[in-house]
Amino acid sequence: MKMDFIVDKQTKTVSITKEFAFERSLVWDAYTKPELLDQWWAPKPFASRTKVMDFRVGGRRFYAMVSPDGQERWGLQKYTSISPKTNFKLFNAFADEDENPELPGSDWDLTFSEQDGTTKVSISIYNESLERLEKMVEMGFKEGTMSQLNNLEDLLAKLTGEKESK
Amino acid sequence: MRRDIFQAIADPTRRAIIALIALQAMTPNALAEHFDTTRQAVSKHLRILTECELVTQEQKGREIFYSLEIEKMKEIDKWLEQYRKIWETRLNQLDDLLATIKKQEKEK
Numbered sequence: 044m045k046m047d048f049i050v051d052k053q054t055k056t057v058s059i060t061k062e063f064a065f066e067r068s069l070v071w072d073a074y075t076k077p078e079l080l081d082q083w084w085a086p087k088p089f090a091s092r093t094k095v096m097d098f099r100v101g102g103r104r105f106y107a108m109v110s111p112d113g114q115e116r117w118g119l120q121k122y123t124s125i126s127p128k129t130n131f132k133l134f135n136a137f138a139d140e141d142e143n144p145e146l147p148g149s150d151w152d153l154t155f156s157e158q159d160g161t162t163k164v165s166i167s168i169y170n171e172s173l174e175r176l177e178k179m180v181e182m183g184f185k186e187g188t189m190s191q192l193n194n195l196e197d198l199l200a201k202l203t204g205e206k207e208s209k
Numbered sequence: 210m211r212r213d214i215f216q217a218i219a220d221p222t223r224r225a226i227i228a229l230i231a232l233q234a235m236t237p238n239a240l241a242e243h244f245d246t247t248r249q250a251v252s253k254h255l256r257i258l259t260e261c262e263l264v265t266q267e268q269k270g271r272e273i274f275y276s277l278e279i280e281k282m283k284e285i286d287k288w289l290e291q292y293r294k295i296w297e298t299r300l301n302q303l304d305d306l307l308a309t310i311k312k313q314e315k316e317k
Contacts, residue, residue, distance in 0.1 A: 086298035
């Protein structure tokens with residue numbers, strides 16, 4: 044289903060909205076359980092590997108984005124607020140392998156709502172600085188790689204195939 | 210110091226300066242006439258824009274003309290486009306995963 048991506052340069056906020064044709068509890072689980080998160084979080088051909096995840100207020104997720112040649116780039120997400128199945132907030136930052144965050148980071152606000160079997164996830168990311176965004180892109184998602192992995196058609200075909208085989 | 214481009218374009222006066230010099234190179238004095246502010250204030254904004262490499266200056270006689278670095282402005286959109294693609298890929302993968310989970314549930 045369609046994704047909306049809006050950048051408000053004035054408020055330094057990126058807003059991403061996406062609808063899923065699945066119930067809210069399942070979508071919520073995919074965002075809050077490490078074994079599920081690791082299956083979709085990293086854009087292919089990268090892999091997400093969660094080392095620690097403690098989903099509670101004050102807890103954190105410490106994970107690596109692993110490139111195909113095995114290079115790790117660490118990320119740290121600290122949960123600052125949780126309303127089960129409705130909303131959670133986190134502070135996101137890159138980190139070194141010893142969990143020392145690289146500041147500045149960004150504040151994320153994720154809201155989940157369900158209507159007629161469709162779950163809408165609204166993600167709002169406040170960036171203190173664009174430099175982080177730049178770094179995000181630099182960290183391995185080079186243009187070439189992006190166009191390569193942007194084989195969305197393949198992905199969508201696969202998805203459609205799975206739906207049809209139900 | 211390295212400036213952040215979001216910071217450069219976050220200020221309304223700086224955005225107005227960018228809009229003006231996108232059309233033609235201008236001196237700080239000519240720019241100041243467009244705003245209800247001092248020349249010093251305009252100079253400060255120009256300094257920030259220069260530090261962000263969004264503007265370039267050219268000396269003509271006793272005057273300095275400022276012009277916009279269009280390519281630098283395009284860079285902002287390029288970064289954002291890549292960021293958008295990362296999210297698009299990521300969320301499509303999630304959609305894919307959810308479909309797989311549902312399928313497995315049904316097969317049980």
